[in-house]
Amino acid sequence: QLQLQESGPRLVKPSETLSLTCTVSGGSINTYNNYWAWIRQPPGKGPEWIGTIFYSGSVYYNPSLKSRVTISVDTSKNQFSLKLSSVTAADTAVYYCARRVRYYGFDPWGQGTLVTVSS
């Protein structure tokens, strides 16, 4: 059974870079038609898609965050990562990683990690 787990600092200072890693277990990250995504959810609000990296290495970002976001994959470790630069309090959210298979929705999701931006 495929499982995803986010890891990384829970507290980030304003103007610094948020860095998270998603470790995939129970399957290979290098699987045809599998797309790997980061999604965040500010407290009390709905989910916001951040970006997706394809099995081929192509990446799509949300235009609202594109100038600050980098998503990369490390197939040797079966992980993919998120970097969000120049963070502010508005970036405080639960950050999820998730898998999407072509033509399907996001499934499964990681359990999520609350990242707080504060000095």
Next chain:
Amino acid sequence: DIQMTQSPSSLSASVGDRVTITCRASQGISNYLAWYQQKPGKAPKSLIYGASSLQSGVPSKFSGSGSGTDFTLTISSLQPEDFATYYCQQYDSYPITFGQGTRLEIK
């Protein structure tokens, strides 16, 4: 960006009721629509993909319909564990977007 608008924003219902939640896309998305259930402190759980296909392991009390711009999620015979927040999400084009959510509460 494609805007996803859910209605109602909140809904009160009783155990045993049948409820319907609506999701409207700002432009046609064919059937590239998913529905999720989220309980407090948990990640969203996939219920429906392709507008009407049930995710593996999801009970048949959940059903989805629609195509183009108008979609519905119907939940029959509500049980206590069904009271949660529900989100629709389009994956027809990037950026992927979610509805604002419908909070289903016990009456």
